[in-house]
Amino acid sequence: MSPRADRDLPSPVLPATEVRRLLVAGFGEIDGRLARLRARLGVVVGVARVLPVERTAESEAAVAAALDEVLDPRRRGVLPQVAAELLLGLVTTRPPRGARAVVQLTWYPDRVRIVVHAVEAPGMRGAAAGALAVAEEALAPHHR
Numbered sequence: 001m002s003p004r005a006d007r008d009l010p011s012p013v014l015p016a017t018e019v020r021r022l023l024v025a026g027f028g029e030i031d032g033r034l035a036r037l038r039a040r041l042g043v044v045v046g047v048a049r050v051l052p053v054e055r056t057a058e059s060e061a062a063v064a065a066a067l068d069e070v071l072d073p074r075r076r077g078v079l080p081q082v083a084a085e086l087l088l089g090l091v092t093t094r095p096p097r098g099a100r101a102v103v104q105l106t107w108y109p110d111r112v113r114i115v116v117h118a119v120e121a122p123g124m125r126g127a128a129a130g131a132l133a134v135a136e137e138a139l140a141p142h143h144r
Helices: 016-041 057-066 127-142
Strands: 043-051 069-071 086-093 099-108 111-120
Touching: 016 043, 016 099, 016 111, 043 127, 057 086, 057 127, 086 127, 099 127, 111 127
Parallel strands: none
Antiparallel strands: 043 111, 069 086, 086 099, 099 111
């Protein structure tokens, strides 16, 4: 069962304005001005899941390979000690066509918390759950 997207799910690390900026910027690259306008007018929603996966070179590489782009976690607003435990990236999901999602994985000693944010607007629903599924599939072989 797909998790339900929540308008009130905060970003665990990135400021909300940075999450929205990353999401809107991607729509111009992917699907032109109409999608970019819909992204600006849409609502940012999030989904989250905690998985029993230890941080290893293999588990981190698996999820990084599933992302379209891995971003440097040492960004403005991210504390250095948090950045060391963070894998941050972007995934373009289908469907909806070309919807971009921001994926934040925070590693703990015995688990990983995945938080995904995407824009929901008419014709642009399900991207957050789709991107979460991408991360979950990549980590499935690494469950304890």
